[in-house]
Every structure is written in structure tokens, then in C-alpha cells.
Amino acid sequence: MFFLKKINKIILFSFIICYSQLFSQRYTERNIDTLLIKTNEVLRTRISDDDLIRWNKGIIKEAIRIGYREGEAMGYANIANRYVFGGNLKKGLEYLNKAEDISGKSNDNFLFGKINQEYAQVYSKMDVSKLALEYNSKAVNYALKLRKDNRDCRLFLHYAYSTRSFYMYNVDRPDSALIYLHKAIKIEANPLDISNVARYFTIFEVKPDSARYYFQKAFMLLETRNFKHDKFQRAVVLQNYGIFLNSQGKSSEAINAIKESIELAKQVNRPKLLLNNYKELSGLYKNEGDAEKENEYLKKAISLQDSLNANQNQAVNLSINRLNKDRENEKVQFKKQNNTTLWYSGIAMLLVTLITVYFYLHVRKKKKKLAESQQIIFEIGEETKDLKRKLSENYENIIQLAREKKADFFPKFQEAYPELFRELLKINPNLSKSDLTFCAMIWLGFSSKEIAQSVSMEHRSVQTKKYRIRKKLNLESETNLYLFFRSILEP
Numbered sequence: 001m002f003f004l005k006k007i008n009k010i011i012l013f014s015f016i017i018c019y020s021q022l023f024s025q026r027y028t029e030r031n032i033d034t035l036l037i038k039t040n041e042v043l044r045t046r047i048s049d050d051d052l053i054r055w056n057k058g059i060i061k062e063a064i065r066i067g068y069r070e071g072e073a074m075g076y077a078n079i080a081n082r083y084v085f086g087g088n089l090k091k092g093l094e095y096l097n098k099a100e101d102i103s104g105k106s107n108d109n110f111l112f113g114k115i116n117q118e119y120a121q122v123y124s125k126m127d128v129s130k131l132a133l134e135y136n137s138k139a140v141n142y143a144l145k146l147r148k149d150n151r152d153c154r155l156f157l158h159y160a161y162s163t164r165s166f167y168m169y170n171v172d173r174p175d176s177a178l179i180y181l182h183k184a185i186k187i188e189a190n191p192l193d194i195s196n197v198a199r200y201f202t203i204f205e206v207k208p209d210s211a212r213y214y215f216q217k218a219f220m221l222l223e224t225r226n227f228k229h230d231k232f233q234r235a236v237v238l239q240n241y242g243i244f245l246n247s248q249g250k251s252s253e254a255i256n257a258i259k260e261s262i263e264l265a266k267q268v269n270r271p272k273l274l275l276n277n278y279k280e281l282s283g284l285y286k287n288e289g290d291a292e293k294e295n296e297y298l299k300k301a302i303s304l305q306d307s308l309n310a311n312q313n314q315a316v317n318l319s320i321n322r323l324n325k326d327r328e329n330e331k332v333q334f335k336k337q338n339n340t341t342l343w344y345s346g347i348a349m350l351l352v353t354l355i356t357v358y359f360y361l362h363v364r365k366k367k368k369k370l371a372e373s374q375q376i377i378f379e380i381g382e383e384t385k386d387l388k389r390k391l392s393e394n395y396e397n398i399i400q401l402a403r404e405k406k407a408d409f410f411p412k413f414q415e416a417y418p419e420l421f422r423e424l425l426k427i428n429p430n431l432s433k434s435d436l437t438f439c440a441m442i443w444l445g446f447s448s449k450e451i452a453q454s455v456s457m458e459h460r461s462v463q464t465k466k467y468r469i470r471k472k473l474n475l476e477s478e479t480n481l482y483l484f485f486r487s488i489l490e491p
Contacts, residue, residue, distance in 0.1 A: 027062045027063075027065075027066060028066075029066070029068045029070075029071060032059060032062060032063050032066075032068055032071040033071065033074075035059050036056070036059055036071060036074045036075055036078060037074070037110075037152050038152065040052070040055075040056065040078050041155075043055065045229055045230045045231070045232070046229065048269075049082040049083075049085070049086050049268075049269060052078075052082055053079050053082050053083075056075045056078045056079050057075070057079070059071070059075050060072050060075035060076065063075060069102050069103070069106070070103065070106050070108050070111050072102055073098075073099040073100075073102040073103040073106070073111055073115070074099070074111055074114065076095045076096070076098045076099035076102070077095070077096065077099045077111070077114045077115050077118050079095045080092040080093070080094075080095035080096040080099065080118050080122075081118055081121070083095065084118065084121050084122055084125060085121075085269075085270060086269045086270075086271070087125075087269070087270075087271035087272065087307075087308055089122055089125055089126060092118070092121075092122055093122055096115060096118050096119060096122065099111075099115050099118075100115055103115060109142045109143075109145045109146055110142070110146055110152075110153065110156065112138075112142045113138075113139045113140075113141075113142030113143045113146070113156060113160070114139075114156070116135045116136070116138040116139040116142065117135070117136065117139035117156075117159065117160055117163065119135040120132045120133070120134075120135035120136040120139060120163065120167070121163065123135065124163070124166065124167055124170070125272060127170075129167055129170040129171045130171075132167045132170070133164070133167050133168075133171065136160060136163060136164050136167060139160045140157070140160045140161070140164065143156050143157040143160050144157070154187050154188070155187070155188065157187060158184045158187040158188050159184075161180045161181075161183040161184035161187070162180070162181070162184040162190075162192070162193050164180045165177040165178070165179075165180035165181040165184065165193075165196065166196075168180060174200060174203075174204040174205075175204075177196075177200065178197065178200050181193050181196055181197050181200070182197075185197070189217075189221065190221065190227065190233060191218040191219070191221045191222045191227055191230075191233045191234070191236075191237050192218075192232075192233045192236050192237065194214050194217050194218040194221065195214065195215060195218040195236060195237040195240040195241070196236075196240065197214045198210075198211045198212075198213075198214035198215045198218065198240060198241075198244065199211075199240040199243065199244070201214065202240070202243055202244045202247055203243070203247075206247075208244075208247075208248065211244050212244075215237075215240075215241055215244065218237045219237065222234055222237060231264045231267055231268045232264070232265075232268045232270060232273075234264055235261045235264035235265045235268070235270065235273055236261075236273065238257045238258070238260050238261035238264070239257075239258060239261040239273065239276065239277055239280070241257050242254045242255070242256075242257035242258040242261065242280065242284075243280065245257060246284060246287075247480070247483070251284055251287055251288055254284055255281065255284050255285070255288075258277050258280050258281045258284065259281070261273070261277050262274060262277045262278070262281070265277060271304060271307075271308060272308070274304060275301060275304045275305060275308065278297045278298075278300045278301035278304065279297075279301050281293075281297045282294050282295075282297035282298045282301060283445065285297065286445035287445065287447070287482065289447045289449065289450065294445075394416055395416075397412070398412050398413050398416060398444070399444055402440075402441055402444065402446070402454050403450070403453075403454060405454060405455075405456070409437070409440075410433065410436070410437050410440070413440045417440075417443070417489065419488065419489055420439070420440065420443055420485065420488055420489055421436050421439075421440075423488045424436065424439060424473070424488075427473050427474070428472045428473060428474075430472070431472060435469060435472065437455075438451070438455070438465055438466075438469060439469065439481075439485060441454060441455075442466075442481045442482055442485055443482070443485040443486065443489075445482065448462045448463065448466075466481060469481065
């Protein structure tokens with residue numbers, strides 16, 4: 001099987017090389033557009049990121065040879081996409097900056113939409129959801145200007161809607177996310193979007209039957225010709241399905257689904273997806289009471305997060321430099337415009353005054369916007385520190401204090417995670433210290449058996465205590481307390 005896959009890859013790549021050589025002497029702008037839009041999309045799921053990047057570089061050379069700058073910019077945007085999804089945000093930003101610089105004088109709405117959408121993806125990977133939504137809005141606006149009967153244009157609008165739904169989840173707007181998922185599916189259904197609808201009915205509006213219906217549709221689509229070899233979409237569907245299985249109490253099946261998703265994420269080099277799978281699997285093993293496996297995947301998550309953070313910090317610096325460059329360009333532009341206005345000051349003083357005020361306010365508004373963007377980017381570091389704190393030794397030390405029945409477990413937990421107690425006391429101010437201690441251990445993922453050992457209580461008494469806590473918090477009897485408490489700090 002491996003041999004056949006290898007042969008198929010060689011044949012496919014040989015075809016690409018022969019095709020390039022055959023038409024290398026008579027490329028036209030239309031040929032290049034077809035290759036960079038349609039062929040690139042086909043190859044995206046058939047060859048590796050490295051091969052696709054090399055292929056795009058070959059097309060870029062041809063675009064440069066015939067002086068087609070829009071084609072050159074589109075090639076750079078395609079390359080940026082592969083680097084971003086592979087976790088190399090710095091490289092992705094470098095190529096996007098090239099694409100933006102080259103496309104400055106173009107009037108190609110498809111190209112502008114593509115560049116803005118890729119910027120949205122960069123900022124999404126950097127967890128700056130506000131900027132991601134801002135660039136995505138620009139991409140959607142450009143997409144809506146394109147021809148509605150053109151398949152490539154419609155697929156780009158689908159892409160913009162689909163990613164927008166993901167950004168909406170990140171800003172805690174799941175209902176808006178569902179709306180954009182349905183907009184994307186209406187243009188063209190794919191397994192990833194459909195499984196994300198199922199995820200919505202798993203986590204936000206809990207309807208297991210609806211979730212099963214959409215998962216069934218997603219898995220059926222994965223077996224069709226268009227998606228059978230799309231490992232990335234299959235990996236996302238399996239991750240969402242694992243979360244669903246866990247919500248239904250099928251932890252062993254959930255573990256198998258997440259593990260399969262991990263293997264596929266490794267094959268297509270999708271580190272962000274891999275990181276989320278590691279975290280999910282660590283939590284599953286924690287529920288199973290398998291501390292060894294829990295720690296194994298927790299360490300993998302921490303290691304991968306550190307690696308992504310290092311690249312992310314480089315991308316932040318590059319992004320800030322780009323914003324500063326844009327600000328300097330605005331200053332130069334403002335100065336030129338101001339000089340031109342002064343040239344005619346003797347003719348129309350009143351007009352000069354109005355124009356000067358206009359440009360002053362215009363530049364000040366943009367400076368304020370740039371400052372806000374820089375502040376958002378700066379906050380990435382703080383968010384990263386917070387994530388590390390939750391996955392750090394402090395987290396493990398608190399667990400150890402609970403297991404060893406130490407008196408300082410409660411104050412240490414309260415110091416590290418004050419939000420949990422604050423939110424619980426909003427629901428019921430009469431919760432006792434004993435109640436809050438019990439809630440803290442559930443949040444940490446302790447099984448009923450572990451809680452019983454930690455507080456010297458019978459297992460049956462633990463179940464009774466859980467029942468009373470649900471009652472005090474006005475929760476249904478079937479509510480999973482671990483998921484409920486986790487949702488307070490990690491919505």
C-alpha cells in the first residue's frame with residue numbers, strides 16, 4: 001500500500017513537471033491564474049506542503065518572466081497559506097507582505113480578498129481574534145464584489161465564510177458561527193464545515209440527535225471522491241467526533257478517534273490541530289484516571305505550545321514592524337499631500353484649511369487604529385503566559401497538594417484560579433469552603449475515587465456530594481460537572 005502511494009505521488013509530481021515544461025514558453029496571464037487558483041486547490045490535498053511551495057515558486061518565475069505582477073502576488077499568497085497552516089507564521093507573514101507590496105496598484109478583487117483572508121488566518125493562529133475578524137471582513141467584502149456565476153469566486157466566498165465561523169467561536173459568538181457555517185455549506189458542503197455544525201450541537205446547543213445527524217453526513221462526504229484523500233478535513237472531523245463521543249460517556253471510543261486525528265494531523269503537518277488533540281487526549285485520560293497517559297500528552301502539549309510560541313513571537317515582531325512601516329508611509333503620504341495643499345494656499349485658503357483638517361483627522365484615526373492593533377498583538381504575550389501558567393508546574397503542584405491532603409491546597413488553588421470560585425459564588429453565594437474545595441478537585445479532573453481518597457470520604461458519599469452541588473448550582477442531574485466547571489474558565 002505504501003509502495004502504491006509512493007508511485008502515485010511520483011506519477012502526479014512528474015505530470016506537474018512535464019506540464020510546466022510543455023507550456024513554459026507560452027504561458028499567458030489566464031494560464032497562470034488557472035494554475036494558481038484551480039490547480040493549486042487540487043494539489044493542496046494531493047502533495048506535501050513543501051512540494052506545493054516549490055511548485056508555486058515555479059509558477060511565480062513564469063509570472064515574473066511575462067511581467068504579470070498579480071500572478072506573482074497570488075503565488076506568494078498561496079505559499080504564505082502553506083507556511084501558516086504548517087505553523088511557520090513568520091515565513092507566512094513574510095510572503096504575505098511580499099504579496100501585498102506587489103499588488104498595491106492592482107484592481108483585482110479576488111487577489112485583494114485572498115491576501116486579506118490569509119492575513120486573517122495568520123492573526124487567528126496568533127490568537128488575535130479581533131484582527132482576524134477585521135481582515136476576514138475585508139476578504140468577504142472583496143468576495144461579494146466577484147462574479148456570482150464563477151465557481152472559483154464562489155469557493156473563495158465559501159472559504160471566507162467557513163473561516164469566519166471559526167473566528168466567531170473564538171470571540172464567544174457561537175450563534176453567529178453557526179450562521180456563517182450554514183452560509184458556507186449553502187455554497188458547497190464539505191466534511192469540515194458539517195462536522196463543525198455537529199460540534200455546535202455537541203457543546204453550545206446540546207442536541208445529541210442533531211449532532212449525530214451532521215456527523216453521519218460528514219463521514220459520508222469523506223468517502224466521496226472529492227474528500228477521500230483530504231487528510232486534514234478527516235482529522236478535524238475525527239477531533240470533533242471524539243469530543244462528541246466523550247460528551248456521550250464513550251471515553252474509550254473518544255480516545256481512539258482523537259488518536260486517529262493525531263496521526264492524520266502529523267501526516268499533513270498541522271501543529272495547531274495537533275496541539276488541540278494533545279490537550280483533548282490529556283483530559284480524556286484524566287477522566288479515565290490514567291495519570292501516566294494524562295501527563296504524557298500534557299507534556300507533549302506543553303512542548304508543542306512552546307515551539308509554536310517561539311515562532312509566534314517572531315511573527316509578532318514582524319507584524320509590528322509591518323504596522324510601523326504602514327504608519328511611516330502614512331506620514332510620508334500625509335506630508336506630500338500637505339505640501340501640495342500649501343502650494344495652492346494663496347488661491348483658496350479656506351479650501352486648504354478644510355483639506356488639512358481632513359487629512360489630520362484621517363491620519364490620527366489611522367494612528368489610533370494602528371496603536372490598537374499593536375496593543376492587541378502585545379496582548380498575545382500575556383495570553384501565552386496565561387496558557388503556560390495553566391499547563392505549568394504550578395498546575396501539577398496544586399494537584400499534588402490535593403492528593404496529599406495538604407491544608408494549603410485550597411488557598412493555592414484560589415490564588416491560581418480565582419475566576420472559578422468567583423463565578424460559582426455568583427451562582428450561589430452560600431457555597432461553603434468544603435463545597436468549593438470539592439468543585440476545585442472536579443475542575444482538576446479528579447475521578448470520584450480520587451476525590452474520596454483526598455477528602456477521606458466514602459465513594460457513595462462523593463456521589464451524594466456531587467448531587468447536592470448540582471442542586472446548589474441549579475444544574476440538571478445529568479450535567480457533567482467537570483465540563484461545566486471547565487466551561488467557566490475555558491469557554
